[in-house]
Each structure stands twice: as C-alpha cells, then as structure tokens.
Amino acid sequence: MKVNLLGIKIDAINMEETVNQIASYIRTGRPHRVTTINPEFLYRAQFNTELRELANRADLVTPDGVGVVWACRLAGNPVPERVTGIDLMLALVERAASEGWRVFLLGAAPGVASEAATRLSLQYPGLQIAGTHHGFFSNDEEAEVSRLVRESRPDLLFVALGAPKQELWIDRSIAQTGAAVAVGVGGSFDVVAGRAQRAPGWVCRLQLEWLYRLLKEPARWRRQLVLPLFAWQVVREYKIKKFPPET
Ligand code: UDP
DSSP states (O other), X not given: OEEEEXXXXXXXXXXXHHHHHHHHHHHHOSOEEEEEEOHHHHHHHTTOHHHHHHHHHSSEEEEOSHHHHHHHHHTTOOOSSOOOHHHHHHHHHHHHHHHTOEEEEEESSTTHHHHHHHHHHHHSTTOEEEEEEOSOOOGGGHHHHHHHHHHTOOSEEEEESOTTHHHHHHHHHHHHHOOSEEEEOTTHHHHXXXXXXXXXXXXXXXXXXXXXXXXXXXXXXXXXXXXXXXXXXXXXXXXXXXXXXXX
C-alpha cells in the first residue's frame, strides 16, 4: 500500500516486505526503480515538480529515516518502520548471496565501490559481484558507463551518487543497464568501505542520527538546515491547514 506525504507516494511496508517486493521485481527481469526518500528530497520536491514526478514514477519509495516515519505518522498515513538506503542495501546483499543475484555497485569516489564490494564479499560468502564503477563521470561518459554495467549482466544495481542525482540517473539509464532493479543508496558505499561511520545504535534509538552526522561532518550544516524546514512544512500542511483559524 502507498501512503501520501506532501504529494509523494511512499510504500507503507517494512524491511522484509521491501526485500520480498524487490525479489519479485528481479524475477520479472524488467527494469524497476527503487528510491529511498529522505526529508531533504521531500522538502525540495515541494518546490520542484520534476522531482515530485520523478519520485512518483519509482516502483518503490521507502522512508529513509526517522524524520520521514515521524512525518507520515503526523500526516495520519503511518508507515511501519524506516527503510534506509544502507539497511536496505545490506538486507538485499544478504538475499543476493543466497539467491545468486548478480550485484553491481556504481558510485562514490574512485576506489570506494571496489573496496565496498571486497568487504561485502567477505561478509556475505557466495555474493556475486558483477562489477563496480566510481560515480564521478561526465555526461559524455554516461553511455559508456551504462554499457559497462550492461555487459556485466547485473540483476541488482546499487547507485550511490547522492540524491537526487542518483534518482535522475536511474530514471534515464536503467533501461540501458539491463538491471532488473536499481536502488539509490546515497552515501552507503562510503560506510561499507569504512570511509564514513554510521551512528551507533543508541544514537539511532534516541533519534539523534542527524546530530551525530552534523558533529562528524560539520560541512553538512547547510544541508541539515532543511530538517527544521521540512518539519515545519509537515506541521503546516497536516496540523495548521487542517484546522484553519476561524474568520
Ligand atoms: N557522489 C558521486 N558522484 C557525484 C556526487 C557524489 O559518486 O557526482 C557520491 C559521493 O562520493 C558519496 C555519495 O555520492 O559517496 C553521496 O553521499 P551523501 O551521504 O551525500 O548521500 P545523500 O545524503 O545525498 O543520499
């Protein structure tokens, strides 16, 4: 089931159901797009019709983080749990190792995707890595990158170019890559390759992951400004407009 948040349809399913849904996409062999949507994307999409349409064209849209789960609850359209890019990627890789799906990692700085692939192969024996490629290629090189991916015959393609670049790339290129499923996973390769750290479990439980990231990567403060703006958008749309002041 899809629920509406600020005009974007989000799938109200948990992690296990998401992985099962993606498995069914892979069985069809036809191209499917998966977006893990975060508050920053949702906020920007309010002012950008193209982004909104892009998200609504995806086959599956998952709530990437507690902020989106909170917003859906406030909107009266709850989703069962957060399904973040990194968690989804790890759950899919585990399933890929047992199902024999071929996996391609596209994105991040040179060397990061291959390092992530090496670590994943060690952690999930039997995992078939179809190939890897960094994410700093020009528009002119796009066709060549799609060709490389296609020749490696992947079932599942993880794209880590950051949002919304990865969603735009997936939208225009998935058909050329031959992959049955492409998932946008943001900075996940950096985490898997050990170049960036995830917040510890207790920080996540206290819902303070945003503060942890801000302290670790202070340069992100500008991007983090979007979080209170997003919260205000949600409150205004679902609490204030719902009960307009009497005239
Ligand atoms: N990246 C990339 N190509 C680009 C821009 C960014 O491969 O042209 C990578 C970058 O190296 C990083 C990821 O995309 O690994 C973006 O990470 P971030 O945590 O910013 O993701 P977001 O929060 O936008 O999902």
